[in-house]
Amino acid sequence: MFTCCYTLLSAILWLAALPFLLLFSFKKKYRRSIPARFFLWKNPPLREGGIWFHVCSFGEARGVAPLVERFAPELRRMSATTQTGFESIASLAPEQSRYLPFEPLLWLWVKPQKALVVMEAELWYLLFTVAKRRGAPTFLINARISDRSWPGYRRFAWFYRRIFARIDRIFAQSEKDRERLEALGARNVEVTGNIKLAQRPQPTRQLPKPEGYLVCAASTHEGEEGAVLEAFRELKALRPEAKLLVVPRHPERFDKVWRMMESFAKLQAWQARRFSQGESLEADLILMDRMGELINCYAISDLVVLGGAFEPIGGHNAVEAAQFGMPIISGPHYFNQEELFAGIEGITIAPKEELAEVLRYPKLLEPTRLKVRGDALERIEKEIRNVL
Known part of the structure; x- marks a missing residue:
């Protein structure tokens, strides 16, 4: 019942926003993202049977890259919310990179995948719901709840509990994040630290260390x-x-x-x-x-x-x-x-x-x-x- 009501309300919001979306789609900044996300223009579904990684923007895309690269290219499916995120994921999955559609459109767009892996705080209710109904185990990685965001999460705890009920495994950045996530109903939470710290360039050659400090x-x-x-x-x-x-x-x-x-x-x-x-x-x-x-x-x-x-x-x-x-x-x-x-x-x-x-x-x-x-x-x- 909740999922039906949520989908209906999201669809009504989408219809109400159509004039504004059309207006903003002519702006250079949104010329590609708005048509793709809200009208599925040049944004076909990801091919089924892969590992679907979702990020928001550039920082998350860069942070998840070392993990994505551990999987064979033919398994990679990627989506992003923003233009900078989309541009960043394109090199990781050139043929299977997409903008994430607005939530009610996910019912038409999502194909069965082997797993859904979402980065940080992209807590879209229908993203997890639809992916799970299509058979994908769901993961939230590098999860965090900042001090500034925490009061808002607590205020809508009833809603976030429904989201976390649809997430099978969570990897949090810190012990504080784990405690906050569990207070909102998250299950199977493990602390791994910020995986963005795992992306470390290595020396390309050995410079001669001089004498002294x-x-x-x-x-x-x-x-x-x-x-x-x-x-x-x-x-x-x-x-x-x-x-x-x-x-x-x-x-x-x-x-x-x-x-x-x-x-x-x-x-x-x-x-x-x-x-x-x-x-x-x-x-x-x-x-x-x-x-x-x-x-x-x-x-x-x-x-x-x-x-x-x-x-x-x-x-x-x-x-x-x-x-x-x-x-x-x-x-x-x-x-x-x-x-x-x-x-x-x-x-x-x-x-x-x-x-x-x-x-x-x-x-x-x-x-x-x-x-x-x-x-x-x-x-x-x-x-x-x-x-x-």
Whole structure:
């Protein structure tokens, strides 16, 4: 009865929204997604008999990629809610990537699949209901309920209990998420950590580690290199063997940053070097002026000062550095990376004005550790394969 009423109400909402949907479909941003999602235009059903992965947008698509790639291409079926999500999944399943239709249309669209695997918080009632009625075991992976969202979930707990009754297996990001999910009626919940942390690029080559304590200023932006240089001077006064490796975020700034570093080195009677000239790291200040070397720099660094957050830019991915376990210092403006930062223990947060004080005594800084089970992807893969 509930499913019939819900489908009817969704269909009425769809009909009422038709004029607005038609209007918005002419906007460039929605020209592809609205016709596909709400009118099934150029959006045929996924071929039956596969593993259907569903994501919302770019972040979820990128996070689920390592799991999807563990399955044969002919088994992959993928859907997304947003345009960025759709563009991201296309490379994982070129012939079997779709926009997820609006809920009442799922009755016409969904074919029987071997499993449905949904990422994070895409809790569409009819998505799970229809897939399950067509014979697919259902999974929710990387599940989370944020502090901001939790009051809303509790307010509509009666509704979410119906959704969770249709989910067979859940893998949560944290113990707090598990407790909240179970309070809403979720069953078979296991904590695996944030699987987005499992997507870690590996070094492409072994750079020669220089003598002494190596500080890597990574992905720096305008206004950050100067603060790092001043802070490094404080460290070098206490540890003369220390070296600073600067890796600007944008290659078009290499020359400008080099001039700054060269001038600073002359004032301190230090040696400065560009990596591209001889590929040596034996200098007081080194500019990494080659693209694609950041992960290789992390692998040999003793400490990382992560740029992009000492100015209001939003921060950068700290997972790539944290996998090596060294101390990491970041500025406070990491608003675009909050989810990833929450999955890392030990990051030191300091404003630009306090960077020198923090960097002066690196032994007081904690090493970083990723909060994800080492076998998280293997565990989820095994559970999915068990139902094939």
